[in-house]
Amino acid sequence: MVFLQTILAFVVALGSLVIIHELGHYSVARLCGVKVLRFSVGMGKIVFSRRFGADQTEWAISILPLGxxxxxxxxxxxDITGMSPADLKREFTRQSVWRRMAIVAAGPLANFILAILLFAGLYIHGIPEPTPKLRTVAEQTVAYQAGLRGGELVTAVNGQPIQIWSDLRWKLLQAALEKGSVKLDVQHPNTGPSGGNLLDTITLPLDSVRPKDLEGDFLGKLGIDLARPKAVLGRVMPDGPAMKAGLRDGDLITDVNGVAISDGLALVEKVRASPDKKLTIAGVRNGQKFQLDVTPERQEVKGETFGLIKVEVPLAPEMIVASSSPVAALVKGTQKTWDSSVLTLKMLGKMLVGQVSWKNITGPITIADYAGQTARVGAISYLSFIAFISISLGVMNLLPIPVLDGGLLLYYSVEVLTGRPVPQRFGEIAQRAGIGILLTLMAVAMFNDIVRLIF
Structure with missing residues (x-):
């Protein structure tokens, strides 16, 4: 069932993006008066087709579902020999270079517009996400040295307001590529007698973040993590180590072996790291302090050994539903699409110079896996995934590689500058080179997909 759901999610995502992309080319071609003979979803042999409209355009589905x-x-x-003057006037190469450029650019542009509209729709609807509140910061980390201690709510990055955790991560990722520093506007509780909240600005240096760190948990390397609830126990399982030791539902755990426990995740991590080891746990129950010993059971799953005391520990972070007005959502959607496009190009550039691993190139298997995962999470995650893939498709098609839209735009740009088209012989050679580059990228992507699948 999961496999079928993954395949369906992949087909819907990729199919919709291909259709939108090709509709961009088709629509502008029609606006420019060019005759469209066929619109195909998929490549290779046609398995189904119908003709519609005054031009009897063939609408087809082809056997290969990619593209x-x-x-x-x-x-x-x-062969246009004997064709009527009216049809000859609608032939592609007889259009002005500006019309040809508009037709070619319309495909990627349609993908960017789709991403903008999807993001805008999500912003209008409201996105439930964790608040950008920080977990306790470990000493000897960049964040600690900058002055962060944990419990701070980040309200702005470099003066730009943020509402949700993903916005914080996104802006720090962008800044890390520039290897500079960022200013975080934070709000934290006032421990003084007056109470309330204090506002502060923290300068966080990012020059320690290496390009390859961006491939993983780069925030963790800085010492930044998402705040979690306090270590308040949920349901204590019958006959488990926790119940046998005397722990009860609602207990607040404050210390383990004399070391303060900052939140529920810290408690889980400590227990998992201590199979068959006695732990002295201190906490508060009904306003009264207590202390007791518990020994986690040893568990082994897929070769991993960890401790277990059979108790539920709520770990869900503080959430917020961030929504915007239609106009603000459209602006934010446009900004998000632009930032994502720029970030994609920067990452590609760093791959070319060897600063970022080529392992980040993904193919259809990984994309299908992510499509299935996000679809199972919910509509918001799935639509966000489609928006990001649409951006990637738009950016990749604009790369100056022959056989891609970007390669054709490069040819036409040369024609604008020189006043004459690129020689046919040169175009044929470049076309073969472009196919070679694409096949190489596809081979790398498939290899990476297989490696991820196996390991």
């Missing part, structure tokens, strides 16, 4: 294309009346591909 699609719009076939226009083009003298380079069809």
């Amino acid at each position: 699609g294309y719009v076939k226009m009346l083009d003298a380079r591909e069809q």
